[in-house]
Amino acid sequence: MKSEELYALLRRRGVLWPTAEIYGGAQGLYDYGPLGTALKRRLEDAWTAWFVGRSPDYYRIEPSVIVPEAVVRASGHLENFTDPEISCDRCGAHFRAETVLEKVRPEGVDGLAPNQIEEVVRANGLRCPSCGSTTLSVPKPFNLMFDLPFGVGRDERAYLLPETAQASYLAFARMWEVGRKALPLGVAVVGRVFRNEIAPRQVLFRMRAFTQAELQIFFDPAEPPGHLGPRAEELVPVLRADRREQGATDTQLVAARDLVAGGLPEFYVDHLVHMLRFLRDVLGYPAERLRFFEKSEKERAFYNRIQFDAELELESLGGPKEVGAVHYRGDYDLGRHGAASGKDLSVSRPSGRVVPHVLELTFGVDRNLWALADTHLRQDGDRTVWKLPSYLAPVPVGVFPLIAKEHRAYAERLVADLAVAGVEAAYDEASSIGKRYARMDEAGTPFCVTVDGGTVGDGPERDTVTLRARDSKAQERLPATALAARIAPTLRPPRPGPG
RNA sequence: GCGGGCAUAGUGUAGUCUGGUUAUCACAUAGGCUUGCCAAGCCUAUAACCCGGGUUCAAAUCCCGGUGCCCGCACCA
Known part of the structure; x- marks a missing residue:
């Protein structure tokens, strides 16, 4: 979208x-x-x-x-709070950009971006007023803090x-x-x-x-x-700085152990894998994306x-x-x-x-x-479905009466029972059953429970409800009292294993 | 911050160029009837010209200012 x-x-x-x-x-x-x-x-x-x-x-x-x-x-956040400064990498002297650019740009530096200032410095071969070397660099201004x-x-x-x-x-x-x-x-x-x-x-x-x-x-x-242990074989999608400098733009899948063999510290790679697993396995981002x-040294913050x-x-x-x-x-x-x-x-x-x-x-x-x-959040034919993992879904369950006036009381009681069991449920009786499913699909709700004639009747389906899964649309019938035990475990976010 | 574009019900839009009727249509929302497990149907209702100023007999429409959004550049410590 x-x-x-x-x-x-x-x-x-x-x-x-x-x-x-x-x-x-x-x-x-x-x-x-x-x-x-x-x-x-x-x-x-x-x-x-x-x-x-x-x-x-x-x-x-x-x-x-x-x-x-x-x-x-x-922390360094306050430096260069006002005017752009130019510093000399060799002797460490600092100058106001206006001062250094004075001769080639008498109109001043207002409105120039740091990279434009840098360009003027390079183009004119400007030298450090103090030591005369050409190692001038322009720090990025970061006056982005709110002061009080x-x-x-x-x-x-x-x-x-x-x-x-x-x-x-x-x-x-x-x-x-x-x-x-x-x-x-x-x-x-x-x-x-x-x-x-x-x-x-x-x-x-x-x-x-x-x-x-x-x-x-x-x-x-x-x-x-951090030690890699069993994570050594994990394939990590990386775009390395040295390859980029040679013009590469493609992501490589490199085993964690090979990243270490290539010079990255093991503890660092271990945490890279931990981050990867969170994004891919916990949040469910597609691995290929x-x-x-x-x-690179030039791009990253100096610290x-x-x-x-x-x-x-x-x-x-x-x-x-x-x-x-x-x-x-x-x-x-x-x-x-x-x-x-x-x-x-x-x-x-x-x-x-x-x-x-x-x-x-x-x-x-x-x-x-x-x-x-x-x-x-995917468009699936007519349906808009937010396929969130259950433990991320804002509302885990929707509860509907199939016929509002006949099944309302039972459904409302079910919502209260689920809440007591620690499962938050939303009640909806508006318009048709199909629309209610659609609304919940769009909100990412993984489960919908419907109370129908069987639930409130005296037959074999008494006190059973239908449980409908968001992604497959499949339904199954189970006792209302079994709902919480069925749903609650899916609402706990994954934890890392030992090691 | 610079340059360009845009702004009409909850959403998407027609109308703006060429000023003039009760501002179009669809979906959504609410109520009723009907139906009763995947956005069904019929009836009814709610609902909009971003804000401010100007031009004009008359402004959604033209002009100016503001605000917000989008794209590119820059920035993202």
Whole structure:
């Protein structure tokens, strides 16, 4: 489905809509409706079960979304907040772009994008005003944070958190105590973050307030976490940076063991496989549409030692889009916050004191919600079916009376009984039975239960109902009391196996 | 942020160029009758010109501003 068609469907069904819609909306802000809220919650639960559930030493926390300026100053988010700067890679000197370009561009640099500035620098062979070398580079500006006045009548400034990762780094010292001083230590956050994007677009893919699910694994570089074990044979779709530089654009299927043999650390590949299995096996993205796109040294953020973006081919957005990533960030984050806060963030290990390294597993909740619509919402003849795995479906069961006035009471009681058993069910008696099935198909509901004459009669079918499966449309008859035991197990998200 | 395009019921649309009747049609939604396991039928109802200003006897239609959306470029720390 095309993006606009998909968005119209999601709006119509109350999955999501623009914030402040009655005022014409606001760029990059969206509200989730009943179905969207339920789906998002289940997606977050599935993520937590899969990533945080991998180790008893992994914890989920809920941090503040407002942080003091010192945090974003130390993290590097505040640098280059205003004018573009040019720095010299050799001598390290910094200059305002206007100053360096003065002679060749007296009209100034306003309106020039960083790459255009870079082009002018290259084209004119501009040299560093300090040491005279031609190693000038233009950092990307990132003044994308929302700042807030903080406190009453104070000069202090605070910022809305631009990424959840920072909150985990801030929590490390406390979590080291809480986690009883064990490494590896995992600190996960599922939370809203805020970026004042220049050009929000593509609905949930570029928002100004969005939800990230991130797990930061702190570890001793002498004892990196994760061994492939039985995962060594897993075929991982990758597009390596070195091959791309030679012009390759095709995804290769490479066994995990061969990625390690080719030089990637085993713990890193292990987590790449873990991410792959989540996207493919838990969320059900088609394997052939997934790939891990390696960022080259030039492309990746300077603090990332290894970076593969998990990309998913999306029909609605016309290409592969990032839905998650695995970043090996080294000791950059704890090093920066340790230095800036004056608190020693190194820990005592058998080998001596070490600043833990960080492996970051990051996942964009909103864009994956969109991706679940893109990949699983299918037009099947006249039917529109959202083929979500049961544990992600916003509403797991629909309950209908075949004839409203005769079967209503029984069906309503069944809804209440299912709720008590922990299975949320939606009741619907409007229009024809076919339309009710169709409505539930569109909402992704995997099961529909119908109460009919047999159910309420005195014959052999007394107290039995029909259970209809969304994908096959097949029906079976079973006792109403057996429903919860039948459905509940399918609603639990998968957990990783041992090892 | 730059350039281009677009904006009519819940959804998709006709009408806009060439200003003028009660704003078209389908689906959806609600109620009734009928039917009774896959969007059936009949009847009825609800429901729209993005916001603001201007031109004009008259604006969905022409002009200006705003907002939002789409595409390309740039950006995505």
